[in-house]
Amino acid sequence: MSPKVSDSTIRRLSHYLRILEAMERRGGGTVSSTHLAEAAGTTAAQVRKDLSLFGSFGKRGLGYQVADLAGRVRDILGLDRGWRVALVGAGRIGSALFEYRDFRRRGFHIVAVLDRDPAKVGVRWGEVMVEDVETVEAVLEREAVEVVILTVPAPAAQQIVDRVVGAGVRGILNFAPIQLRTPPGVFVHDVNMVMELEALSFDLTNRDFDVERSGEG
Amino acid sequence: MSPKVSDSTIRRLSHYLRILEAMERRGGGTVSSTHLAEAAGTTAAQVRKDLSLFGSFGKRGLGYQVADLAGRVRDILGLDRGWRVALVGAGRIGSALFEYRDFRRRGFHIVAVLDRDPAKVGVRWGEVMVEDVETVEAVLEREAVEVVILTVPAPAAQQIVDRVVGAGVRGILNFAPIQLRTPPGVFVHDVNMVMELEALSFDLTNRDFDVERSGEG
DNA sequence: AGGTGTGAACACTTTCACAGCA
DNA sequence: TGCTGTGAAAGTGTTCACACCT
Numbered sequence: 001m002s003p004k005v006s007d008s009t010i011r012r013l014s015h016y017l018r019i020l021e022a023m024e025r026r027g028g029g030t031v032s033s034t035h036l037a038e039a040a041g042t043t044a045a046q047v048r049k050d051l052s053l054f055g056s057f058g059k060r061g062l063g064y065q066v067a068d069l070a071g072r073v074r075d076i077l078g079l080d081r082g083w084r085v086a087l088v089g090a091g092r093i094g095s096a097l098f099e100y101r102d103f104r105r106r107g108f109h110i111v112a113v114l115d116r117d118p119a120k121v122g123v124r125w126g127e128v129m130v131e132d133v134e135t136v137e138a139v140l141e142r143e144a145v146e147v148v149i150l151t152v153p154a155p156a157a158q159q160i161v162d163r164v165v166g167a168g169v170r171g172i173l174n175f176a177p178i179q180l181r182t183p184p185g186v187f188v189h190d191v192n193m194v195m196e197l198e199a200l201s202f203d204l205t206n207r208d209f210d211v212e213r214s215g216e217g
Numbered sequence: 218m219s220p221k222v223s224d225s226t227i228r229r230l231s232h233y234l235r236i237l238e239a240m241e242r243r244g245g246g247t248v249s250s251t252h253l254a255e256a257a258g259t260t261a262a263q264v265r266k267d268l269s270l271f272g273s274f275g276k277r278g279l280g281y282q283v284a285d286l287a288g289r290v291r292d293i294l295g296l297d298r299g300w301r302v303a304l305v306g307a308g309r310i311g312s313a314l315f316e317y318r319d320f321r322r323r324g325f326h327i328v329a330v331l332d333r334d335p336a337k338v339g340v341r342w343g344e345v346m347v348e349d350v351e352t353v354e355a356v357l358e359r360e361a362v363e364v365v366i367l368t369v370p371a372p373a374a375q376q377i378v379d380r381v382v383g384a385g386v387r388g389i390l391n392f393a394p395i396q397l398r399t400p401p402g403v404f405v406h407d408v409n410m411v412m413e414l415e416a417l418s419f420d421l422t423n424r425d426f427d428v429e430r431s432g433e434g
Numbered sequence: 435a436g437g438t439g440t441g442a443a444c445a446c447t448t449t450c451a452c453a454g455c456a
Numbered sequence: 457t458g459c460t461g462t463g464a465a466a467g468t469g470t471t472c473a474c475a476c477c478t
Contacts, residue, residue, distance in 0.1 A: 221468095223468075223469065260471070262472070262473095263471080266470075266471090276477085276478070277476070277477040277478055279477095
C-alpha cells in the first residue's frame with residue numbers, strides 16, 4: 001500500500017508540516033510549492049515530488065490549501081492520533097526531554113518514566129512516578145506504551161532494548177551512541193549529538209575554503 | 218584537497234571511530250572491514266570505500282591496525298585538536314548538554330554559556346558564569362569560540378545566529394526546529410528530536426507490515 | 435587462503451522540463 | 457497565465473566483483 005518512500009522525504013514532510021502549521025496560525029490561505037520550498041530550504045520540484053508520492057493535494061494554477069495540506073501531511077506521518085511514550089533513563093537528558101513541550105504538542109505523551117537508580121525510583125515527575133526499570137515489561141504493558149525514548153548509558157542500552165522489544169514495543173528513539181540490534185519490524189531512530197558535532201568538526205577542518213567567490217555570470 | 222565526501226560517509230566515520238576506540242580500550246590489535254562493518258551495522262565494501270576516500274590505511278590479507286586507524290579517522294574528522302564551544306540558551310536542554318560528558322571527552326570544550334533571562338545571567342555553571350546574550354559578540358571573541366550550540370526557542374534563533382555569524386563563528390549545532398539562514402562558509406547541523414519522533418510515527422503507521430517472512434532462498 | 439582497494443554496475447534521489455488543468 | 461503533477465535525464469551513493477598484495 002505505502003509507496004517506496006525515502007527517509008529524506010519523511011524528514012522533509014515533517015519540516016513542511018512545521019512550516020504549514022506556522023502559516024495556519026497566521027491565517028492559512030494557499031501556498032505554492034515555490035513558497036513552501038523556500039521556507040524549507042529546498043526546491044519547488046522537490047516539494048511537489050515529495051507530496052505527489054502520496055496523492056494530488058494541490059490545484060494547478062493555484063497551489064495548495066494550507067489547512068488542507070497540513071491535515072494531509074499529518075495523516076501521512078501518522079500524527080492524526082496520540083502516541084503513548086515511555087522514557088527509559090531519568091538522567092539529565094531524560095529530564096530535559098520530559099519537559100520538552102514540543103513532544104506533547106505533537107501528540108507524543110510521556111506516560112511512564114523508568115530508571116535503574118533507587119534514588120530516582122518513586123520520585124514524582126509531574127503526573128508520573130519514576131519506576132524501577134526492572135519492572136519495565138509490566139509498566140509498558142500497563143500503560144500500553146508504543147514508543148520508547150531511550151536515554152540510558154551506552155553499556156546498558158542493548159539489554160534494555162531487548163526487554164523493551166520483548167514487551168512488544170516497535171518504535172525506539174535512541175540517544176545512546178551505539179548501534180542497537182533489533183529484529184525486523186522494530187524501528188529505531190538515533191539521535192547522536194556527538195556525531196553531529198564531529199560532522200561539524202569535519203566541515204570546519206576540511207571544507208573550509210570550498211566557498212566559491214560566487215561571481216555573477 | 219579534500220575529496221568529494223558525502224554526509225553519510227562522515228557520519229559513518231564518526232561511528233567507526235567510536236567502535237575503534239572501544240576496541241582500543243580492549244587491547245587493539247587489528248580489525249577487518251567485515252568485522253568493523255558488522256559492529257557499525259553496514260557492509261564491508263562500504264567501510265572500505267569510506268576509508269579509501271582518504272587513503273590506504275589497511276594491509277591486504279591482514280586488515281587495519283586498530284590504534285592506527287583510530288588515529289587516522291580522528292585526523293580526518295579534525296578531532297586531533299580541541300574545539301572551543303559556546304552554549305547559547307541556558308534552558309533545560311542547554312543544561313543537559315552542558316553536563317554531557319561525551320562532548321568534553323571528544324574535545325568539545327564549553328567555554329561560555331549565554332542566556333537572555335536576567336535570572337540566569339550571573340549564575341555559576343561549573344567553571345563558567347552564565348552571561349547575557351546581549352554581549353554575545355564580546356564573549357565569543359574573548360573566549361575565541363569556534364562552534365556555537367544553539368538551544369534557544371525557535372523565534373529567537375535566527376536573530377542570534379545572525380549575530381553569532383557576524384562575530385565570526387562558522388560552525389553551529391542547532392537544536393531550534395527551524396531552517397536557519399546562514400551565508401556560505403558557515404556550517405549548520407541540526408538536531409531535531411521531534412522530527413525523529415515523527416519519522417518513527419510514520420514507520421509505525423505505514424511500514425507496519427513490510428516485514429518479510431524472511432524465507433530462505 | 436585472507437582481506438584490501440577500486441573501477442564498473444546498479445540503485446536510489448534529485449532536478450529538469452513540459453503537458454495539462456484552473 | 458500560473459502552478460501542479462510527473463516521466464525522463466542527471467546526479468549521487470552503494471554494492472559487486474575481482475586484481476592484487478601478504
